[in-house]
Amino acid sequence: METVKMSIKKALLAATMLTLPAAMASAQPVSGPYIGVGAGANWVNNPEKFDITGDTARTIAGLPASADIRFNDVGKANYELGWGGVASLGWGFGNGLRAEVEGNYRSNEVDSIRGFNLAPIGRTGGFQTTYGVMGNVFYDFDPGFLGIGPSYVQPYLGAGAGYMWTDFRNLRGVSGAPGNVGTQIFSDDKDGSFAFQGIAGIAVPFTWLGVPGLTLTAEYRFLGILGADMEVSSRDAGNRVLQSAKLDVDKYNHSAMLGIRYALFQPAPAAPVAAPVQPAAPAPSIARTYLVFFDFNRADLTARAREIIGEAAQNARRAQSTRIEVAGHADRSGTPQYNQRLSQRRAEAVASELVARGVGRDEIGVSAFGESRPLVPTADGVREPQNRRVEIVLR
Known part of the structure; x- marks a missing residue:
């Protein structure tokens, strides 16, 4: 009789476990190597301000020859909602700390361009893309730090620094201003510079799939790129270059991404x-x-x-x-x-x-x-x- 009772208890326990929600798998600190990928939406911090430098900058800025050759806020651009993706290779130390190397890519289409003494500017087009390599450090918070027992989500914070390239791909706008009708502002250049980022996210383990170390991640990323120097030119209706100068651009991006992280050899x-x-x-x-x-x-x-x-x-x-x-x-x-x-x-x-x-x-x-x-x-x-x-x- 005891054997029959024990078998019934085991059968009831197995049935209960099968009906548990998928997320019911306790979060664990990452130990050893891991890989990760993620993708989602990317917003450029609009408007993006352009500073302009160079001996020919006066003409593009519409200022007299006696003016200083560096001017602030001579133009601005707004971008549409774009997308971004990241891939990473890292190492968890088993105590909540992780370190990783990340490659990333983001792309946004231009929505509008203002300034450059060419208002109003219409018929805009082109893309701004950024890509590069970052080194990140994370801390995964102990899910039991509030004394509530095992947790099924694990919050984490991270910060990183690295080198990013900014690529203006056929970025352009055509002026409709009297006296400048048909004049274009145009940039098709690439430059690299220092970048930094902050990351906040949560992780949900997927060990219920029978794959130890598999985790779903959801995170917000702020990315700053400092001092990219991009060549810009003004062109006539026949696409002939009239003047050219350098844009000094500080760029800031906001990203919301979903991803998968897999801790190897678990x-x-x-x-x-x-x-x-x-x-x-x-x-x-x-x-x-x-x-x-x-x-x-x-x-x-x-x-x-x-x-x-x-x-x-x-x-x-x-x-x-x-x-x-x-x-x-x-x-x-x-x-x-x-x-x-x-x-x-x-x-x-x-x-x-x-x-x-x-x-x-x-x-x-x-x-x-x-x-x-x-x-x-x-x-x-x-x-x-x-x-x-x-x-x-x-x-």
């Missing part, structure tokens, strides 16, 4: 291993020490773990135990501080299950030792399943 979740103490004598005896094991970076109880805790609660009543000691432990992957908190959450989860099984809370003593008392000694950073445990001792 082990499959280890099945929990129970190691109850076997009776020393043929006669039936009550075990007083129990081990409950956990998956990597998890503090939630498996079906097998609940069975072991139920056995411990039942035997505590049979043995008339006056005190139950619950001690949480972690392996050496991650920082000591993080592992201390993780072992505490594991111990609290076991204590809560004992109370649910009829044990009084005042009969339970809870302690947490982090990675300081391994069952199997290992080097720092090693994921050892037998060290991810809670020990229950009946006194």
Whole structure:
């Protein structure tokens, strides 16, 4: 009869797990190499201001020959909503920190051009594209830092710097002003300069697909590109160059992107291993020490773990135990501080299950030792399943 009851319990648990939503997979810190891709919408910070320099800049700006050869805000451009994409290769350190190298591309079509003493300017066209390489540093926040147990989303912040190229592809506008009808402002140039960015996002693990390390990301990116020098010219109706000069452009972009991140070489979740103490004598005896094991970076109880805790609660009543000691432990992957908190959450989860099984809370003593008392000694950073445990001792 006990066997039949156990089979029914397992079947009900399996059915419940199959009906859980797809997002129900606990977030974990990235450890080791990973790759990522993302794409989405890109906005240029409109209007984009043009400064102009050069000995021939006076004519384009419509100013007298005695004027200074550098003028601010001689023209502006507005751009339509565009798109962008990123691809990255990085390394996670297992403690929330990540570092990566990123390649990116953004493209926006010009919507309008103003200034250059050619108002009104119509019949605009052309594209502005930016692309380059950035080095980024991220911090993934501990999902349990509020003490609410495992989390299914993981916020992160990042910053980066690098080198970007700005490419004006046939950027143009035709003047309709009296005396300048048909005169064009035209640029088809490329220049590279320093760039920086800030990133804020959230990650949702997709381990429910059976692929450890697969994560969906959603993020906002701000990208600044400083001091791109682009050649601009004014042309007559026959497309002959009248004057040319240099535009000094500071560019700012805002992007909203969805992406996929995949942490390479992640082990499959280890099945929990129970190691109850076997009776020393043929006669039936009550075990007083129990081990409950956990998956990597998890503090939630498996079906097998609940069975072991139920056995411990039942035997505590049979043995008339006056005190139950619950001690949480972690392996050496991650920082000591993080592992201390993780072992505490594991111990609290076991204590809560004992109370649910009829044990009084005042009969339970809870302690947490982090990675300081391994069952199997290992080097720092090693994921050892037998060290991810809670020990229950009946006194």
